[in-house]
Amino acid sequence: MSFHGHPVEVRPAGAREYLFNDRTVEGYRHSLTAGIDRVAARIARTERPFSGTTPDRLAPEISAIDLEKPLNDPAAALTELEDVYLRDAVYFHHPRYLAHLNCPVVIPALLGEAVLSAVNSSLDTWDQSAGGTLIERRLIDWTAERIGLGPDADGVFTSGGSQSNLQALLLAREEACARAAAGTPTPPTRAEILPKLRILASEAGHFSVQKSAKLLGLGPDAVIPVATDRDRRMRPAVLARELDRCRREGLPVMAVVATAGTTDFGSIDPLPQIADLCVAAGAWMHVDAAYGCGLLASRTRRHLLDGIERADSVTVDYHKSFFQPVSSSALLVRDAAALRHATYHADYLNPARMAEQRIPNQVDKSLQTTRRFDALKLWLTLRVMGADAIGELFDEVVDRAGQAWELLTEDPRFEVVTRSQLSTVVFRYLPQDGPGRELADEANLFAREALAASGAAVVAGTKVDGRHYLKFTLLNPETTLADIAHVLDLLAGHAERYLSEQAAPELCRQAG
Ligand SMILES: Cc1ncc(COP(=O)(O)O)c(C=O)c1O
Numbered sequence: 001m002s003f004h005g006h007p008v009e010v011r012p013a014g015a016r017e018y019l020f021n022d023r024t025v026e027g028y029r030h031s032l033t034a035g036i037d038r039v040a041a042r043i044a045r046t047e048r049p050f051s052g053t054t055p056d057r058l059a060p061e062i063s064a065i066d067l068e069k070p071l072n073d074p075a076a077a078l079t080e081l082e083d084v085y086l087r088d089a090v091y092f093h094h095p096r097y098l099a100h101l102n103c104p105v106v107i108p109a110l111l112g113e114a115v116l117s118a119v120n121s122s123l124d125t126w127d128q129s130a131g132g133t134l135i136e137r138r139l140i141d142w143t144a145e146r147i148g149l150g151p152d153a154d155g156v157f158t159s160g161g162s163q164s165n166l167q168a169l170l171l172a173r174e175e176a177c178a179r180a181a182a183g184t185p186t187p188p189t190r191a192e193i194l195p196k197l198r199i200l201a202s203e204a205g206h207f208s209v210q211k212s213a214k215l216l217g218l219g220p221d222a223v224i225p226v227a228t229d230r231d232r233r234m235r236p237a238v239l240a241r242e243l244d245r246c247r248r249e250g251l252p253v254m255a256v257v258a259t260a261g262t263t264d265f266g267s268i269d270p271l272p273q274i275a276d277l278c279v280a281a282g283a284w285m286h287v288d289a290a291y292g293c294g295l296l297a298s299r300t301r302r303h304l305l306d307g308i309e310r311a312d313s314v315t316v317d318y319h320k321s322f323f324q325p326v327s328s329s330a331l332l333v334r335d336a337a338a339l340r341h342a343t344y345h346a347d348y349l350n351p352a353r354m355a356e357q358r359i360p361n362q363v364d365k366s367l368q369t370t371r372r373f374d375a376l377k378l379w380l381t382l383r384v385m386g387a388d389a390i391g392e393l394f395d396e397v398v399d400r401a402g403q404a405w406e407l408l409t410e411d412p413r414f415e416v417v418t419r420s421q422l423s424t425v426v427f428r429y430l431p432q433d434g435p436g437r438e439l440a441d442e443a444n445l446f447a448r449e450a451l452a453a454s455g456a457a458v459v460a461g462t463k464v465d466g467r468h469y470l471k472f473t474l475l476n477p478e479t480t481l482a483d484i485a486h487v488l489d490l491l492a493g494h495a496e497r498y499l500s501e502q503a504a505p506e507l508c509r510q511a512g
Helices: 013-017 025-045 055-063 074-084 107-119 131-147 161-181 190-196 208-215 236-248 271-281 292-297 336-342 352-356 375-384 387-409 440-454 481-503 505-511
Strands: 154-158 198-202 223-226 253-259 284-289 313-317 329-333 414-416 424-429 458-464 467-473
Touching: 025 074, 055 074, 107 375, 131 154, 131 292, 131 329, 131 375, 154 161, 154 336, 161 190, 161 208, 161 253, 161 284, 161 313, 161 329, 161 336, 198 208, 198 236, 208 223, 223 236, 236 253, 236 271, 253 271, 271 284, 284 292, 292 313, 292 387, 329 336, 387 414, 387 424, 387 481, 424 440, 424 481, 440 458, 440 467, 440 481, 467 481
Parallel strands: 198 223, 198 253, 253 284, 284 313
Antiparallel strands: 154 329, 313 329, 414 424, 424 467, 458 467
16 A cells, blocks of 8 residues: 555554554543453452462463463453462552551552553653643652751652662762862862762661662772661761761761661651761761651651751652552652752753753653653542541551550560561560570561461561561551451461471371
8 A cells, every 4th residue: 555655554453442542542441440340359359468379380370371472352361360460469458468568559549540651641851741740849849848858959759769769879979079079189089989988877777778889889888887776776876986987087978878767667767866967977868768758647746757857868658658559759858959960961852951941840850761650649649638648547557566566565475676666566476485495586487488378468577686587567557456466376376386396297297
């Protein structure tokens, strides 16, 4: 076929039916409704947070799918998806999913997710998003205001806490390099500065700090762990000592990372004292509030974050404690000018004249180029439910963690570590006496795995002072104390079974 002498490609009729446009809205409605119905039906009948499947069982099913043979039928693809994904997914909405920092999500955010992926704005430039850019900016301002960062604050949405921490440390590194080069007749080269830069972070801080240091070209000893107190909060006296030592040894402290909600212990570092020390040492203060940011919405616990307003940069993960679907995170900075360290201009995308014309664009502030409009989920959440409602949900899980901690302190089968300021509970099965005490590590590891394999509940594990512990991360207000008590019984049962098998393996095997 030709048109005005040019050959015209004839495509199979089917392919275009899948393009989302004005002619295919009915297909879109049908497909999405069918997908929503499947998920709704699955959620409605999910009795356990996990099926207990193993990689060995599931991998062959996924490998067996012939990706060269499309089904050409969304309903059939959804049926197939039941077997390769939905049946065995780990369900965070379930009240006995108690493992990692994954929250159940709120429906207004799911609505946002559906809208944002269909419209598919990219938040890099105004000409790819228009209002999306302004909505994201409004939410950044809203968050910065809740933190109290002041009139010059700014920030950007990111893919998660790790990326927010990385970007914060990138900005801090650039500021430190500029400081090191300032006022010297023969400024040191970058190659000379980078190996000397140090980051001080709590020993309970997140590993993304170490990863960031590596990505930022710092030396292997760049991150100095600062000891914590009994409550797993950074000890300001130790921080002061380390700052002093770095000064004496000529090692510029590029950033102090305070954690507002450590992953394991939910501990919040003493932010006001850390801020004082950072001011005195001229160090950049970053607060990793990936977990604790939910307190920004709390009407009763906001004071736990006092001092965060003095940070130079803050990480918040809405996908942890604002009940948002992954991904939804942001980096906030006290001084918008610091974001220039992430700015590059491309003629085809964000030429410098755009800034001169005051055309808003977010790519100048971001490590990413094409970027999801994740902010829309938070926008609809605030517009439908409001921040107080989010704060109430988070307060509930913090309350529940306190109750769980009390339950554990009274239970002779378990030993419990520090009481969390947020919603984690770290504990282990520990027989009062007898040989089981020596096998406590193995018994706890076994109990966690056996519980996950049964699918009845999912809990996390961690190490404290070299010993194996179990961890609840409570983020679901639907989790009751009865759920927690039940899971403790299950864990104790698995641990006891392990110990009795160790004590009398033959007898147990015979008993089956
Ligand atoms: C304190 C803290 N910071 C940062 C992160 C990393 O966040 P993300 O998983 O969103 O990259 C986590 C994740 O658990 C965290 O607990």
